Amino acid sequence: MVTEIAQIKVIAGREKAFEEAVAQAAPHFQAAKGYISLNLEKCIEDPSIYRLVVEWETLDNHMVDFRDSEGFAAWRALASPHFAEPPQVVHTENVFKAV
Amino acid sequence: MVTEIAQIKVIAGREKAFEEAVAQAAPHFQAAKGYISLNLEKCIEDPSIYRLVVEWETLDNHMVDFRDSEGFAAWRALASPHFAEPPQVVHTENVFKAV
Numbered sequence: 001m002v003t004e005i006a007q008i009k010v011i012a013g014r015e016k017a018f019e020e021a022v023a024q025a026a027p028h029f030q031a032a033k034g035y036i037s038l039n040l041e042k043c044i045e046d047p048s049i050y051r052l053v054v055e056w057e058t059l060d061n062h063m064v065d066f067r068d069s070e071g072f073a074a075w076r077a078l079a080s081p082h083f084a085e086p087p088q089v090v091h092t093e094n095v096f097k098a099v
Numbered sequence: 100m101v102t103e104i105a106q107i108k109v110i111a112g113r114e115k116a117f118e119e120a121v122a123q124a125a126p127h128f129q130a131a132k133g134y135i136s137l138n139l140e141k142c143i144e145d146p147s148i149y150r151l152v153v154e155w156e157t158l159d160n161h162m163v164d165f166r167d168s169e170g171f172a173a174w175r176a177l178a179s180p181h182f183a184e185p186p187q188v189v190h191t192e193n194v195f196k197a198v
Contacts, residue, residue: 003140005150019194026197037198041102041191044158051104051191059143092140092150095118098125099136 001036002059003092006052009084015048018082022052025078028071029054034061048084059091100135101158102191105151108183114147117181121151124177127170128153133160147183158190 010018022040029038036055043049056062066072109117121139128137133156142148155161165171 002143023195026195030197038196039193040195042194044101044190044192046189050194090145091143093143094138095141095149096122096125096139097137098129 001093002056002062003094004052004054004056004062004089005092006054006087006089008050008052008079008087010048010050010082011084012048014082015042018050018079021078021082025075028074029066032061032069032071033065034058035066052087062091100192101155101161102193103151103153103155103161103188104191105153105186105188107149107151107178107186109147109149109181110183111147113181114141117149117178120177120181124174127173128165131160131168131170132164133157134165151186161190 008018019040026038029035034057036057038055039053041051041053043051054062056066107117118139125137128134135154135156137154138152140150140152142150153161155165
């Protein structure tokens with residue numbers, strides 16, 4: 001499993017509209033090959049900064065299958081009007097966990 | 100619930116030692132007031148960068164209760180020798196989730 005973390009800075013005043021766009025776009029992620037889950041996190045220290053956290057079965061499920069899909073185009077069409085700058089995307093894998 | 104995300108850049112070659120230090124330090128988090136869970140994520144694009152993701156019941160459970168505790172001092176004593184630079188810490192709260 002691979003976690004995509006997209007840091008997204010939203011235009012000031014567009015926070016609620018962006019959150020609604022993510023909810024509206026969720027089915028495009030849910031329909032994607034290898035999709036596991038999606039969380040939208042809002043930064044407490046800077047409320048115009050979000051982290052979209054998407055779990056995928058493999059890195060290619062995000063970078064190839066999803067990026068080349070109509071679902072990705074639909075997601076970007078909904079969300080990108082609210083972006084203050086291009087998202088910064090990294091991927092992580094878990095190396096330790098505790099509860 | 101609040102999520103602490105500490106981005107930690109580790110000195111090159113110290114990755115495994117850092118991962119072991121986190122595992123060794125886990126009980127200090129687990130004993131802390133308001134602790135929920137801990138995940139250590141390794142960045143695929145830059146394997147010397149980690150994200151320590153800790154869920155807390157409240158922001159103060161991290162910033163006051165834990166930061167002022169002996170557990171925090173013990174965690175930093177174990178992990179900080181491997182830090183290449185000071186960790187960058189932010190907190191987030193969930194605003195949307197989908198599975």
